[in-house]
Amino acid sequence: MLVSQFKVSFILLMVMLIVSACGGAAPAATEAPTSTDEPPVSVLPATDVATEAPAVEANDVSGQLVIYSGRAEPLLQPVIDAFKAKYPNVEVLLKAGSNSELANALIEEQANPQADVFITTELFTVQSLAQQGVFQSYRPVGADQLPAEFLGADNLWTGLTRRARVIMYNADLVTQQELPTSIFDLTDPKWKGQVAAAGSTNGSMQAQIAALRQLNGEEETLAWLSGLIANEVTFFGGHTDVRKAVGAGEFKLGLVNHYYYYLQKAEGSNVGIIFPDQGEGQIGLITNATAAAVVNGAPHVDAAQAFMDFLVSPEGQKLFAEQNYEYPLLPSVELHPDVQPLDEFRFADVNVVEAAQDFAATFDLMETVGLP
């Protein structure tokens, strides 16, 4: 009896997922941009209403706001504090974890939504969830000024900040001459046991693998990952551990997001940064963006929208830029003076929609290789 009940509910859920995935994927596919110059901005009537809605008065918004965040809590807390200062009547409930852990939860909760806002450290997860119908449309106030490529189809998600995948090094231990120039150098035996990176649960790492898989194909990505493992790369749960280990000299090199280098430098470590793969024939700098989305069926839509507005407002963007050395997507907000501007670099050409569609294959790949 029990068994059959599970089976039924399981099958129902699968059917639901498939239907919603197809429904979400179809329009997204037709509008998928072939290059970053043609952003996927679709304008739906519902979105217009949202766009034209006047900014809600701060004191009118009250009650709870449930945030699921794939961003590490220490990096998000200052933003929540600033938001709280502006909306004192909102009680913020935060659950921080990995992107995929929370994505699992959101899929699981589709019939019984708990969260209002989801924040991720890369775009593939939000895109993939958007295709599964997890989010509702919302175009935050001021979203018009964001680069169009960082807005999800149907306004199902909104990009927040940009980050680059870089290599940081301990300048006490590595000379300028021997520095790697490409992420493929990390499999060089001369770095055996000297490299730290984040493991398979980390969203930024997952996204880098997914991007690489799109750029160079399954085989080469598999070879690269196997190379890392064979080269005794140490995989940590998060990047803070990586940057601290490199800063302390435990490792010579670390594969991180760019701001971890700046955070470590701010702590007084003698570390350096390499923006890899800029040479002729190399893949270019892999970048990604953090994003936020309002959950479909969110119990506290008002607070969720207020929070989304805040995230893309100059005030919110400034916090990300200043406190965390990220690249704000809002052009009017200035970069932290220490941070090297991105326009000096050549980017890897990654299609978010396609990468998101192939995300499951990326997980299979990590499992096949046995990435810790």
Place this chain on the structure above:
Amino acid sequence: MRSNPISPRLAIAAGLVALFVAVPLVYIFIRALGAEPEAWQRLFQARIWKLLGNTLILLIAVTSGALLTGVSMAWFTERTDLPGRKIFRWMLAMPLAIPAYIGGIVHLALLRPRGGYIPQALESIFGQPVFTPSPLGFFGAAFILTLFTYPYVYLLSAAAFRSLHASLEEAARTFGRSPLQTLFQVTLPALRPGLAAGALLVALDILAEYGTVALLRYETFSSAIFVQLSGRYDRSAASVLSGILVVLAILILWGELRLQGQARFTQMESNWRPAPPLALGKWRLPAFFLVLGVVSASLLVPVVVLAVWSIQTFLDPQTMAAVFRTGSQGFGSYVWNSLWSSGLAALTAVLLSLPVALNSVRYPNRFSRFISRFCQVGYAIPGVVIALSLVLLVNRLLPFLYATPFVVVIAYVLRHMPQAVRASESALNQLSPSMEEASRTLGRTSLQTFVQVTLPLILPGLLAGGSLVFLTSLKELPATLLLRPAGFDTLAVRVWMWAADGFYTQAAPAALFLVLASALPLYFLLRREQIFK
């Protein structure tokens, strides 16, 4: 001698409790067997054998390490004239208040190669890197876990050393055995069933351990399941791994349950007389430093380091502000969440254990014994596995409970029910049935008898069981991490959120508080132990 082999009301209540315990277990097996063959194939190709090897090697290493440490420490404090043995008794048992992952955090911060406090201090003294043992990987994990699990064995063997009749050893001496030969040929074999049961409990703990191995980067079944759960969209691989892990754990639990029946060594006879302590002579000082070393590594250093870090945090307003707040919640809410969820779990587990224990102790038969043993299966379901099944089950069957703290409480109850069942059974076993019969002949119904006679008399035993559940729930990490609703952070979660990201000092206040909150019920529990009387 009972004539009515079944009390229908009690049997039904006990059966319902067993059913409650069974659901997550059955569900995991259904999911594991129902996983598509590809998931099995992928796992069997690469991962399972490595995980199995890793897990078993760690399990064997820690279990032997804990046995060796626990028994030798017990021998020192109970059988020799070790200086300070009275205070050492307490200090050797107190590490039970420190979750292994917190101990791991401290040792990792101290000893981490090149980055740790000690290697850095040595480097600045000698001007060059000095080799220090690494707390990472297999050896580190085995070392740390041994440090924080040996107290189980210590308590069991100290009690056993204490209760063993002196004449047993004296008899061996009259048959021409030296003290050392007596220890190995008579004393230790006599303690064997109890010690083996203790060792198997340690083994079950290791199977369930997530925090420490994740922190020290050693991959076992539990940590791999956690990675699967937080790293992938589909749960079939996690289910497969969980199924195998639970089968492994049930085998160990089965052995433990079989040994439990034989472990009757702690009963003191009326003419009991302690064996005279062995004079250590010139070995007194080395023995003292050996015991002091164990106590330092497992208790003094962690507590002192946590205290120092906590003070540092308090002195820095910025970190303090960060530590004491997440979302809208503050430190007070973590403490409160920890206390009430663990407290409610303890209360529920004890209440649920009562019909099971009453049924098995007062109406012993095959069915009631089976129910009682079955309700102890929680020992064999690691936190990650309970979390996996509850996430899926509760959301589908009880959506109103989903994403409430009560799911976390349910997980604690399921996981720690065995301790409550055992405590209730032992309390009832010590109560003569004639006490209840006397009450019946004096005009009380069975319910009145339970309330007026049985309950007041077994209350200390129930409190002990509740304390144990409270203590272990307070420490529970993986289930809390995976099941907590947004905004529901416990002390354990707080410790982990910071420590997993490498912010050790920031993790300290919550860790220190967790240790202190555990020390209190532990103190109460230890007071009941023979060796502290």
Place this chain on the structure above:
Amino acid sequence: MTTLEVHNLVKRFHGTQQSAVNDISFELMGGEILALVGPSGCGKTTTLRIIAGLERPDSGTVYLNDRIVASGSVFIPPEKRGVGMVFQDHALFPHLTVSENIAFGLRGQSAEQVKKTVGEMLHLVGLLPLAKRYPHALSGGERQRVALARALAPRPVLVLMDEPFSSLDADLRMEMREHVRRILKSMQATVVFVTHDQDEALYMGDRLAVLSNGQLEQIGTPEEIFHESNTRFVAEFMGDSDFLKGRVTHSGIQTEIGLLNQIVDLAASTPVEIAIRADDVGFVMDGSGNSLIVERFFRGAFNLYRLRLDSGQILHAFTDHSQILPVGARVRAFISAEHPLTIFSS
């Protein structure tokens, strides 16, 4: 008026072939003390527990004051039977004081009434000064008396005592026997008293019921049980009898140690056994006698000898001689009884 009637009681425990209680019937008059005696496992405690309502009989009927309390269709729970019970381990409630233990069964009475009754009971058992003590601070004999006072306080229809003295030292046991019997008699209590000790049964019981293997062997006064044993089991269990083989003749029974002058209603030359105790056998030194002294046991006031007859049969005999006869000496044994002996046909 009968206080207790037990008819055809049968009780079988799960997983056992034999009945613990097999068709037991007896009745008990008000104010009478009945001792249920027999070796362990004979069913005496089970019978007691069935009367108390702590066990359900498989069949049979129990009447208390002419009311059915247990039968095929009726089962009155123990709390509604109005019996008092003294347990083997006393079962004093350790969380209650002596007074509170005694007051436990006094319900539906005013506080004053309860206080008065408790005071009377404490006085009766001589424990007034210990009223506020907890059971763990009492000696064995004191606990025993509290248990008795607790059982008697509600003035039960029937008092059931399950080996109440077995946890006491030998000295104290003797003392308590007298004490308890006096109290029970002064209260005119109706009592069923279970023991495995025949001395105790003979002392305590107005009547005795001897049980063996779940069956009632004999019920009667102490004298009847001792001297007129109905069955070989009773004779053996109650009186340490030896069984001397013999054959019926027209003038009595011919045995290896002479003729017993007792006419029995059996055909001549029927083989029989005579239950004979050490005080029924005499012997004198005789080099050509019929038996050998195998062993001598010094018993203080007298000596007990074990004799082996030429046939191999063992008999016991007392002598109060100050003279000690050596082991190995040949003697002539004879029947010295001056009262009828119990005879069983083999």
